[in-house]
Amino acid sequence: MSSSELISSATNAQRPIVAPHEFTPIEDSVLHMSRVSIQRGQNLLLDEVSWHVREGERWIVMGPNGAGKSTLINVAAARLHPTSGNVGILGEVLGAVDVFELRPSIGLSSTLLAEQVPGGETIQNLVVTAAYGVTGRWREEYDAEDLERAERLLARWGIAGYSNRKFRTLSEGERKRALIARAMMTDPELLILDEPGAGLDLAGRETLVRSLTQLATDPLAPTPILVTHHVEEIPPNFTHALLLRDGQVISAGPIDAALTEDTLSEAFRLPLNVSRNSQGRFTAFART
């Protein structure tokens, strides 16, 4: 595959920058970014990123520390507006939609979110408050159906019986599972998981990979975008990858073309040996 085909998902999504109400996202797109830049002071955190995610695709986002991954997914999760460029999410356009109406359709689990959870928050409250997009239950009322759904999700993610436990008393792996259950609470169409494997031990990582692999086989599951630092965390049935470095797209497209020795070595500025085994799992080592 040529390098131009390799980044087809990125370039196809590229259009002239227009006012939000004049931007029409590509039909069938779950996410459509066109020439998105984010500037903070002198720093260009994202530099004309174009990206197109379609229904049925399952994406990995990778890149070195500081590449702009969290910034990118905060835009994708309607938490951050671009300095320039256009963003379509689930057919709506950032800048022309009430983001508070859009956000429940986007499940988000991230370290930033985990840091905002009051330590004394119960796991049941952590999950049900997703409906209001808040962390820390106040006086909102939840009906029995919400509470039952929360219980089902906790069981689905392997932490049944944790409802009354306080968030701060959970292990790192249990917290990650609770946050994913929360992200699924609103029955989102787009599910963004920012480093769900960070801090997990080997068994925790493998259990997470298995759960994400199973999720991906469910036809009713949301379109997943998984941010990770490690190729070993990539579920074997994820279909696409985007590599970022210094706020720019290095490659984006079908995973076997976008995630190669060449592209990973370029993204991490380190010569790497990358392989994929018969089960579809990746490994990467520095070339000696």
Ligand SMILES: Nc1ncnc2c1ncn2[C@@H]1O[C@H](COP(=O)(O)OP(=O)(O)OP(=O)(O)O)[C@@H](O)[C@H]1O
């Ligand atoms: N408000 C800000 N002002 C200036 N620079 C910022 C700001 N927020 C983030 N940055 C910088 O933008 C770059 C991208 O940050 P971001 O958190 O998106 O990277 P990342 O790829 O998620 O990194 P990591 O893998 O370390 O989590 C970093 O160099 C960071 O220091």
